[in-house]
Amino acid sequence: xxxxxxxxxxxxxxxxxxxxxxxxxxxxxxxxxxxxxxxxxxxxxxxxxxxxxxxxxxxxxxxxxxxxxxxxxxxxxxxxxxxxxxxxxxxxxxxxxxxxxxxxxxxxxxxxxxxxxxxxxxxxxxxxxxxxxxxxxxxxxxxxxxxxxxxxxxxxxxxxxxxxxxxxxxxxxxxxxxxxxxxxxxxxxxxxxxxxxxxxxxxxxxxxxxxxxxxxxxxxxxxxxxxxxxxxxxxxxxxxxxxxxxxxxxxxxxxxxxxxxxxxxxxxxxxxxxxxxxxxxxxxxxxxxxxxxxxxxxxxxxxxxxxxxxxxxxxxxxxxxxxxxxxxxxxxxxxxxxxxxxxxxxxxxxxxxxxxxxxxxxxxxxxxxxxxxxxxxxxxxxxxxxxxxxxxxxxxxxxxxxxxxxxxxxxxxxxxxxxxxxxxxxxxxxxxxxxxxxx
Amino acid sequence: xxxxxxxxxxxxxxxxxxxxxxxxxxxxxxxxxxxxxxxxxxxxxxxxxxxxxxxxxxxxxxxxxxxxxxxxxxxxxxxxxxxxxxxxxxxxxxxxxxxxxxxxxxxxxxxxxxxxxxxxxxxxxxxxxxxxxxxxxxxxxxxxxxxxxxxxxxxxxxxxxxxxxxxxxxxxxxxxxxxxxxxxxxxxxxxxxxxxxxxxxxxxxxxxxxxxxxxxxxxxxxxxxxxxxxxxxxxxxxxxxxxxxxxxxxxxxxxxxxxxxxxxxxxxxxxxxxxxxxxxxxxxxxxxxxxxxxxxxxxxxxxxxxxxxxxxxxxxxxxxxxxxxxxxxxxxxxxxxxxxxxxxxxxxxxxxxxxxxxxxxxxxxxxxxxxx
Numbered sequence: 017x018x019x020x021x022x023x024x025x026x027x028x029x030x031x032x033x034x035x036x037x038x039x040x041x042x043x044x045x046x047x048x049x050x051x052x053x054x055x056x057x058x059x060x061x062x063x064x065x066x067x068x069x070x071x072x073x074x075x076x077x078x079x080x081x082x083x084x085x086x087x088x089x090x091x092x093x094x095x096x097x098x099x100x101x102x103x104x105x106x107x108x109x110x111x112x113x114x115x116x117x118x119x120x121x122x123x124x125x126x127x128x129x130x131x132x133x134x135x136x137x138x139x140x141x142x143x144x145x146x147x148x149x150x151x152x153x154x155x156x157x158x159x160x161x162x163x164x165x166x167x168x169x170x171x172x173x174x175x176x177x178x179x180x181x182x183x184x185x186x187x188x189x190x191x192x193x194x195x196x197x198x199x200x201x202x203x204x205x206x207x208x209x210x211x212x213x214x215x216x217x218x219x220x221x222x223x224x225x226x227x228x229x230x231x232x233x234x235x236x237x238x239x240x241x242x243x244x245x246x247x248x249x250x251x252x253x254x255x256x257x258x259x260x261x262x263x264x265x266x267x268x269x270x271x272x273x274x275x276x277x278x279x280x281x282x283x284x285x286x287x288x289x290x291x292x293x294x295x296x297x298x299x300x301x302x303x304x305x306x307x308x309x310x311x312x313x314x315x316x317x318x319x320x321x322x323x324x325x326x327x328x329x330x331x332x333x334x335x336x337x338x339x340x341x342x343x344x345x346x347x348x349x350x351x352x353x354x355x356x357x358x359x360x361x362x363x364x365x366x367x368x369x370x371x372x373x374x375x376x377x378x379x380x381x382x383x384x385x386x387x388x389x390x391x392x393x394x395x396x397x398x399x400x401x402x403x404x405x406x407x408x409x410x411x412x413x414x415x416x417x418x419x420x421x422x423x424x425x426x427x428x429x430x431x432x433x434x435x436x437x438x439x440x441x442x443x444x445x446x447x448x449x450x451x452x453x454x455x
Numbered sequence: 456x457x458x459x460x461x462x463x464x465x466x467x468x469x470x471x472x473x474x475x476x477x478x479x480x481x482x483x484x485x486x487x488x489x490x491x492x493x494x495x496x497x498x499x500x501x502x503x504x505x506x507x508x509x510x511x512x513x514x515x516x517x518x519x520x521x522x523x524x525x526x527x528x529x530x531x532x533x534x535x536x537x538x539x540x541x542x543x544x545x546x547x548x549x550x551x552x553x554x555x556x557x558x559x560x561x562x563x564x565x566x567x568x569x570x571x572x573x574x575x576x577x578x579x580x581x582x583x584x585x586x587x588x589x590x591x592x593x594x595x596x597x598x599x600x601x602x603x604x605x606x607x608x609x610x611x612x613x614x615x616x617x618x619x620x621x622x623x624x625x626x627x628x629x630x631x632x633x634x635x636x637x638x639x640x641x642x643x644x645x646x647x648x649x650x651x652x653x654x655x656x657x658x659x660x661x662x663x664x665x666x667x668x669x670x671x672x673x674x675x676x677x678x679x680x681x682x683x684x685x686x687x688x689x690x691x692x693x694x695x696x697x698x699x700x701x702x703x704x705x706x707x708x709x710x711x712x713x714x715x716x717x718x719x720x721x722x723x724x725x726x727x728x729x730x731x732x733x734x735x736x737x738x739x740x741x742x743x744x745x746x747x748x749x750x751x752x753x754x755x756x757x758x759x760x761x762x763x764x765x766x767x768x769x770x771x772x773x774x775x776x777x778x779x780x781x782x783x784x785x786x787x788x789x790x791x792x793x794x795x796x797x798x799x800x801x802x803x804x805x806x807x808x809x810x811x812x813x814x815x816x817x818x819x820x821x822x823x824x825x826x827x
Contacts, residue, residue, distance in 0.1 A: 342544055345542045345544075346542055346544070346685065349504075349538040349539075352504075353534055353538050355505075362531075366531060366535050370535050370685045370687060374686040375688035376688070
């Protein structure tokens with residue numbers, strides 16, 4: 017019986033790809049993923065044909081719906097890929113984080129004490145807290161910066177290229193995380209007072225899986241938690257921690273999400289800065305796998321730059337193929353100048369500004385909004401549990417052919433036509449409910 | 456007009472020159488960098504791109520040698536400029552006057568090719584001969600067309616030697632002459648139709664052009680030409696600390712070069728001048744509370760440097776040797792008031808609303824009343 021721990025980077029396409037390869041190689045018989053166990057009932061919908069990321073798991077208390085937590089997923093999230101693998105290979109998939117039934121209850125009792133804590137001053141050293149924050153939220157990025165990369169994903173790719181076998185990579189990540197936690201663990205623990213409880217519950221889930229006789233257990237968690245799951249204290253300690261936790265009734269469902277929202281803080285902490293770019297890296301990885309390897313890195317820059325040029329051309333700005341060639345060359349030379357084998361997003365942005373935008377910073381905002389962040393809205397299948405009001409709205413939207421999108425569009429409604437009149441009615445009704453879909 | 460082959464004129468001892476070329480003034484730094492440089496150099500480059508970036512931005516070498524920073528500002532812009540030249544694309548430095556475009560161009564050429572003298576100054580009267588070649592008419596008439604009758608331009612010399620050619624004020628050159636650069640930049644050859652030959656560029660050839668977008672009489676680059684350059688826009692300094700650092704460094708080095716017998720001005724005086732320039736440039740006071748009108752000129756760091764310098768020489772020769780408000784004020788007024796009607800109003804308003812009210816600026820206010 018073996019337990020394999022995969023410490024991933026939340027929403028990191030490089031981690032996701034390495035994880036897929038590792039799972040295919042390992043062929044586990046159960047997959048444990050960091051997430052709320054309260055949502056296990058809606059998990060099978062993930063492989064539904066009409067489910068399109070980005071989507072989020074919504075966990076809420078039905079008596080007080082304002083108390084809710086979102087767990088967003090994109091197609092390049094390692095957790096999404098792990099669950100997808102488990103469900104398509106018909107092996108059990110379980111969430112293993114501290115359930116929200118307990119967390120909501122704890123939050124309710126703690127809310128009065130939190131105010132007093134918030135006033136307390138932070139630790140003596142100035143640099144301590146900020147480093148600890150980034151170490152807790154995105155420890156792999158800290159390692160990337162130490163290696164001289166500004167982009168955590170490019171660093172991971174560099175590592176992947178050096179090693180053929182993904183399992184070695186995850187073993188190395190585990191070793192690095194152990195050292196990191198030994199150094200900054202104390203300072204970082206302040207930012208998640210529930211961390212001890214969460215990791216205890218994760219270990220409890222792992223022990224249950226072992227007791228049930230599964231032989232190859234795959235554990236997918238944030239890299240930060242990997243050391244706590246690799247070396248486990250005795251079961252008695254964890255049981256004592258988790259004893260007598262208060263409970264609250266919760267429900268879970270799937271909701272559509274956008275890349276714009278992904279950039280903000282989520283249930284895991286720090287958001288993703290460039291979901292559109294990560295989507296591009298993910299697709300590029302898939303493409304190079306299908307093609308059987310090859311020079312993926314140059315193709316990555318070339319495809320990105322071509323997309324940028326097409327976007328500029330749509331806005332009537334000159335962007336010829338010759339400029340694309342020059343921009344790619346400049347990005348690669350910049351990376352070489354900075355002693356990096358792979359051009360990252362910052363090098364590509366500087367090359368874009370210099371060659372395609374003639375030094376002007378204004379078109380870069382457009383590129384940032386539409387390509388780097390990306391405007392994408394997910395979709396959930398109609399079988400997803402939702403309140404009757406939501407179902408009715410979806411039916412109306414379908415009937416009136418008013419499709420929800422991530423971008424703002426200008427709609428001209430001729431109130432003499434019956435269809436447009438009904439559309440106007442719907443938008444006004446929503447406004448009465450304080451849902452400003454139409455403005 | 457045709458440029459003649461430069462014969463070295465009466466040899467002047469270096470201390471007699473008003474301003475040395477960058478490759479002579481900083482010869483020691485360039486030598487040290489060449490010795491400490493172990494990275495790969497592009498063909499015909501004197502230093503590797505990493506060493507050029509250390510030369511421009513300053514730093515300490517492994518043997519403890521200090522390299523002074525030449526450009527104080529965004530590091531990444533300089534890296535983009537150097538990477539551009541390494542990919543043999545031409546570089547266009549763009550921006551408002553006084554943002555160190557010619558300065559950076561000179562130092563880049565000095566560091567990369569060891570020679571910043573292959574310069575074409577663009578004016579409204581620049582003709583094709585300055586960019587391509589001219590003729591020695593006496594020889595042409597006597598012997599007919601031949602290579603000896605040709606008078607080469609700095610561009611041609613840069614191409615044959617594999618060095619960097621500099622074009623200053625590209626946008627002042629008339630459009631039809633600008634377009635002779637298109638063939639040079641894309642095919643890297645200079646055709647000589649009269650002799651049925653061409654001159655091809657050797658490795659290491661590149662062009663650095665500067666242009667500013669503020670003047671009247673600016674000829675916009677044609678899109679074909681624009682596409683052949685990588686454009687880097689040099690901004691005015693982002694923060695007040697950066698601007699003060701720039702002014703302080705240049706004032707010290709210029710003061711030494713001009714042999715001004717005065718002590719280095721206090722930091723407060725420089726900060727005062729820089730604050731006035733920034734507030735008038737941005738149109739709002741530093742604390743953001745009062746809106747101001749901006750004068751017609753660009754109050755760039757270069758002008759701040761010259762204001763402080765002229766103040767220093769005034770105090771040295773006519774004053775008591777230390778820089779006071781009365782020494783600064785004439786240079787300050789001269790820099791701000793370029794248009795006698797509009798800027799006068801702007802300056803008066805600034806004096807009455809900001810200078811009069813500020814603590815410790817009473818001496819400046821009194822000195823300005825003495826002038827107006």
